[in-house]
Amino acid sequence: MGAVDVLSLYKETGALLEGHFLLRSGRHSPKFLQSTTLLQHPLYAEAVGQALGELFDDLDIQFVIGPAMGGVILAFVTAKALGVRALFAEKDGQGGMRVREGLTIHPGERFLAVEDVVTTGGSVQKAIQAAESKGAHCVAVGAIVDRSAGRAEFSVPYRSLVQLDFPTYAPEACPLCQRGERLQEV
Ligand SMILES: O=P(O)(O)OC[C@H]1O[C@H](OP(=O)(O)OP(=O)(O)O)[C@H](O)[C@@H]1O
Ligand SMILES: O=C(O)c1cc(=O)[nH]c(=O)[nH]1
Numbered sequence: 001m002g003a004v005d006v007l008s009l010y011k012e013t014g015a016l017l018e019g020h021f022l023l024r025s026g027r028h029s030p031k032f033l034q035s036t037t038l039l040q041h042p043l044y045a046e047a048v049g050q051a052l053g054e055l056f057d058d059l060d061i062q063f064v065i066g067p068a069m070g071g072v073i074l075a076f077v078t079a080k081a082l083g084v085r086a087l088f089a090e091k092d093g094q095g096g097m098r099v100r101e102g103l104t105i106h107p108g109e110r111f112l113a114v115e116d117v118v119t120t121g122g123s124v125q126k127a128i129q130a131a132e133s134k135g136a137h138c139v140a141v142g143a144i145v146d147r148s149a150g151r152a153e154f155s156v157p158y159r160s161l162v163q164l165d166f167p168t169y170a171p172e173a174c175p176l177c178q179r180g181e182r183l184q185e186v
């Protein structure tokens, strides 16, 4: 699945939003990729998971984990493609993430962390920390879309299906704010 296909899937499913959006990091952007809208289609979700899995089929891993909500379906479809377990981390209400109760991690297990959209990489990093705090080791990070413009850095190999050059702005330097456009929290 090449770059054009991923962007087309977001567009075709109405998942590429245009306006003035507040991002998880606090930054603002005129573009928002609403992965939930894309991943509600099982066949598209499966195709994305297959493509992401193919980027990592040389890894010896025991599970895939993603940060909820965006990373739940993605971890599942990627894990299915790789034939391993699918886990997710949930927001802990204190700015961090924890591995969802009932999901098993054995100390020493190796895992792939996946994310739907990486802007700063902060969310997937928190999911990684949650799994590593239980004794597992992250060996790679994968994303459907990297829109970090090189800002997201990980200490393990990082690959995405597509890199998109969508601007983001600090609130105080946001031209959309300066034009008085209403900020949307999606
Ligand atoms: O790289 P970052 O700067 O962390 O931003 C990207 C994150 O923002 C979104 O999650 P969000 O928590 O907003 O929503 P979700 O619950 O739908 O995943 C998206 O799914 C990524 O997890
Ligand atoms: O940075 C974010 O919060 C973000 C950007 C984006 O395009 N899509 C999304 O779900 N979150």
Ligand SMILES: [Mg+2]
Pocket (backbone or CB within 6 Å): 067, 068, 069, 070, 071, 123
């Ligand atoms: Mg998310």
